[in-house]
Amino acid sequence: MNPEIPETARPKYFLPKENILPQDRLPVPDLISKKWADLGWPLEMQGTGKTDRKTGELRIWYPKGDVFFSFATLIHELGHWRQEEIDENLNKREEIFPDSKATDLNANEQRAYKRGLLRVKKYVPELLQELEAKFQQHQGTGKLKNFNNFEQLLEWHKNFGLAVANSFVGAPDTEDKEEYENYVLEKLKALGMEEKFKEFASLRVGETIDTEYTENVLMKIANDTANE
Numbered sequence: 001m002n003p004e005i006p007e008t009a010r011p012k013y014f015l016p017k018e019n020i021l022p023q024d025r026l027p028v029p030d031l032i033s034k035k036w037a038d039l040g041w042p043l044e045m046q047g048t049g050k051t052d053r054k055t056g057e058l059r060i061w062y063p064k065g066d067v068f069f070s071f072a073t074l075i076h077e078l079g080h081w082r083q084e085e086i087d088e089n090l091n092k093r094e095e096i097f098p099d100s101k102a103t104d105l106n107a108n109e110q111r112a113y114k115r116g117l118l119r120v121k122k123y124v125p126e127l128l129q130e131l132e133a134k135f136q137q138h139q140g141t142g143k144l145k146n147f148n149n150f151e152q153l154l155e156w157h158k159n160f161g162l163a164v165a166n167s168f169v170g171a172p173d174t175e176d177k178e179e180y181e182n183y184v185l186e187k188l189k190a191l192g193m194e195e196k197f198k199e200f201a202s203l204r205v206g207e208t209i210d211t212e213y214t215e216n217v218l219m220k221i222a223n224d225t226a227n228e
């Protein structure tokens with residue numbers, strides 16, 4: 001006869017609407033060096049998925065750009081939610097950016113790609129169906145002709161993203177911003193990313209992601225992710 005005070009219904013994790021942050025331009029020069037942007041760094045690669053383990057708040061920045069690649073990045077970023085607790089064995093991913101402490105960035109990224117897609121398949125399979133239908137429409141116009149379906153485009157986007165992440169591997173741990181930016185710039189060039197950026201641009205279909213629709217999708221995924 002000593003009833004515990006019932007737990008409140010609020011899940012440990014939640015996504016406040018104001019933490020959904022569509023980006024309509026690259027964060028130059030704060031996060032993205034102007035030199036990298038000038039090489040053709042695409043807006044649609046720009047996003048971040050974060051979890052505040054103290055407050056339980058989830059947060060996501062995603063690109064408000066061309067529909068397929070923006071969704072592809074969004075799907076990846078939501079794979080980062082709760083990553084520190086799930087992938088405890090991996091070195092912590094702080095950010096891809098300058099003061100990164102992640103030493104196994106590639107493994108972190110791989111897991112996020114995989115987990116993001118699994119979450120979408122599990123929690124909002126209708127999103128993939130809608131993207132597939134849209135993909136087929138655009139393909140009918142002759143665009144995206146090297147791909148059979150949206151998931152193949154996702155695979156291309158993943159390999160592209162991992163190549164970009166590789167450009168940061170071995171970057172000098174330095175306060176010298178220019179030295180750091182130049183290291184990544186040279187690495188991007190050495191990995192052939194200038195050409196890849198052009199290829200990326202050629203795969204845009206000219207339709208922008210719908211932020212209202214996206215907000216609803218994200219709220220649903222966040223809610224289910226909170227209950228994992």
Ligand SMILES: [Zn+2]
Nearest residue numbers: 076080109112
């Ligand atoms: Zn990532």
